[in-house]
Amino acid sequence: MLAAVFTEKKNIDVCDFSLRTIQKNELLIKVASCGVCGTDRHIYDGVAPSSIPIILGHEFSGIIVEKGDSNNEFMVGDKVAIDPNIYCWQCNYCKKGMVNFCKNLKALGVNINGGFAEYSIVPSSQVYRLPNDFNLNLAAFAEPLSCCVRGIENADIKPGNTVVIIGGGSIGLIMIQLVQNSGASKIILVEPCDYKRQLGLDLGADFSIDPNDHLAFKAIEDLTNSQVDIVIECVGKNTTVEDAIKIAGKGGKVVIFGLTPADQNIVINLQSVFHKELKIINSYLNPFTFKKAVDLLINSRINVKKLISRQVYLKDITDVFNNNLDVQHIVKTQIINFN
Numbered sequence: 001m002l003a004a005v006f007t008e009k010k011n012i013d014v015c016d017f018s019l020r021t022i023q024k025n026e027l028l029i030k031v032a033s034c035g036v037c038g039t040d041r042h043i044y045d046g047v048a049p050s051s052i053p054i055i056l057g058h059e060f061s062g063i064i065v066e067k068g069d070s071n072n073e074f075m076v077g078d079k080v081a082i083d084p085n086i087y088c089w090q091c092n093y094c095k096k097g098m099v100n101f102c103k104n105l106k107a108l109g110v111n112i113n114g115g116f117a118e119y120s121i122v123p124s125s126q127v128y129r130l131p132n133d134f135n136l137n138l139a140a141f142a143e144p145l146s147c148c149v150r151g152i153e154n155a156d157i158k159p160g161n162t163v164v165i166i167g168g169g170s171i172g173l174i175m176i177q178l179v180q181n182s183g184a185s186k187i188i189l190v191e192p193c194d195y196k197r198q199l200g201l202d203l204g205a206d207f208s209i210d211p212n213d214h215l216a217f218k219a220i221e222d223l224t225n226s227q228v229d230i231v232i233e234c235v236g237k238n239t240t241v242e243d244a245i246k247i248a249g250k251g252g253k254v255v256i257f258g259l260t261p262a263d264q265n266i267v268i269n270l271q272s273v274f275h276k277e278l279k280i281i282n283s284y285l286n287p288f289t290f291k292k293a294v295d296l297l298i299n300s301r302i303n304v305k306k307l308i309s310r311q312v313y314l315k316d317i318t319d320v321f322n323n324n325l326d327v328q329h330i331v332k333t334q335i336i337n338f339n
């Protein structure tokens, strides 16, 4: 089969790859669509760890083409979404229900071959069935959506809250919709790209602000009377995390969702955090949120269709990574085999 194999920093080989035979508890998936995530780029750039050689891609959907045993849960032909994060269920974290901290965590597309391929072998525990008529390009958003659901659960948004979202990439644009579903009364998107700001407004933000405008902070203060209950940072830079801490109001919360490079630190004014009783929250992976994400997608509660900026066939995947075509208005790139 055709596969994109990451072999070393800045190199992906699109090649003929021989799949092993599948084992009892596994399913063979014909991959339809696999989203390109910031994590894939970090691995490609050599700033995030992975096994080598490895087929990257952890945001994927497809159709079951073979079953390793006669389990009745799934049928050949089922459309499915795949949760890439595999927990051991044996370590102390798993036994306490804190599976995202699993000491033996493995992930499809990071340590086990993933979705940038024609086929992928997946443990049946990771597979979620979809309705027969469900669009598999949309299903490939289940993984990033499941991570956002974790962030939203940790944020504990209450009806009537005022929420600022920093960053209008695919994550920020999903967050806007989850925040709206949670009953927020006012949602403000902070994003430099005009196109993404407009998309944010289309998807449920009430206001959008360009952070490069020197009056950006003042505009947020005016729109909210300085009473921002929750700020969700979806960029992953120390400067935007510092902005989030400044924007949060009294009694407020900051959710640092974006993943910053390993060497970044922030400066916090401790008196301001003291006076605000500020809560700083994080979100790591997607423990027990994948089913919720699938249900949100199949019931059309989240519009992910508008986030697909570009679809590239697997054979052309190196264009996406080598040229770094991430021009401003690209939200989500998908590597596709079929629809």
Ligand SMILES: [Zn+2]
Pocket (backbone or CB within 6 Å): 037, 038, 039, 058, 059, 144
């Ligand atoms: Zn990802």
Ligand SMILES: [Zn+2]
Pocket (backbone or CB within 6 Å): 087, 088, 089, 090, 091, 092, 093, 094, 095, 099, 101, 102, 103, 104, 105
């Ligand atoms: Zn574990």
